[in-house]
Amino acid sequence: FFLFGSIYAIVAIALWVWMFQTGQPNALAVPALWWHVHEMLFGFSMAIVVGFVLTAVQNWTGINGTKHYTLLVLFGLWLAPRILLWTPVPLWLTSSIEAVFLLFVAYEVGIRVYRAKGWRNLFFVPLFL
Secondary structure, three states: OHHHHHHHHHHHHHHHHHHHHHOOOOOOOOOHHHHHHHHHHHHHHHHHHHHHHHHHHHHHHOOOOOOHHHHHHHHHHHHHHHHHOOOOOOHHHHHHHHHHHHHHHHHHHHHHHHHHOOHHHOOHHHHOO
16 A cells, blocks of 8 residues: 555646646545545545554564455555545545445454454554444
């Protein structure tokens, strides 16, 4: 998540600058300013936070973290809304996928904290809800 969040930040900023410098019509499903704010919060920042929490929960609990296909599904759930905002897909679908991503992250963190009985780290779960 760290790598792709960082790459996405560079791509998103480049797209943002391009939209304003070229005066091209907005190809987004939402206003450009809304997209910029949303993507910096949910695209870049959330990828970095999720990367940190999924890595840290292993140290907090001593339980192996999210791996393989589960991590790939999480990545797909993060990436899909980034792409779908550039398509005519209804916003409710894009938002729903983003919500499922956050719920899945909350589950992945919560189940490990619960199994390890590391209650002091449980406060991260509601942050994703």
